Amino acid sequence: MNKIILAVGFCIAGVLLIAFLLIKSQGGLSGDPGAFASMDGPAIFGRSCARCHGKLGEGIPNLTPPLRGRNIPLAHIKKQIQKGSLKMPALPFIRGKALDRLARHVAGLK
Ligand code: HEC
Incomplete structure (x- = not known):
């Protein structure tokens, strides 16, 4: 059970990281x-x-x-x-x- 929660947590963290990097790469068009x-x-x-x-x-x-x-x-x-x-x-x-x-x-x- 704990492993599932941990895995889900990592997935969410991964998605957030990718979203953050995408927003960062737009730098210059907002600011x-x-x-x-x-x-x-x-x-x-x-x-x-x-x-x-x-x-x-x-x-x-x-x-x-x-x-x-x-x-x-x-x-x-x-x-x-x-x-x-x-x-x-x-x-x-x-x-x-x-x-x-x-x-x-x-x-x-x-
Ligand atoms: C997302 C792409 C994009 C970005 C970023 C961008 N431009 Fe443009 N720019 C265009 C396009 C496409 C046109 C043609 C305009 C049209 O036909 O509506 C244009 C037109 C222009 C024109 C008018 C040229 C003319 O012949 O009248 C100027 C000046 C200009 N841009 C300056 C800038 C400057 C300075 C920046 C940075 C602050 C910038 N642009 C960022 C896409 C961009």
């Missing part, structure tokens, strides 16, 4: 604004944008537009991050100075 406070533009880009737009902002064919070499206006970049669009999720937890740093980095991608 505490404080986590971005100490990160520079490239670091935030790497964490929250690169998975979809490529490490260098080169875009992924048929999936995301390239961001580099386009001189995208700062205001447009910020709005896109804050509001999202049809196919891009909003990332409103990136804001304030972190948003400024990120937008300047994206605008300057060559």
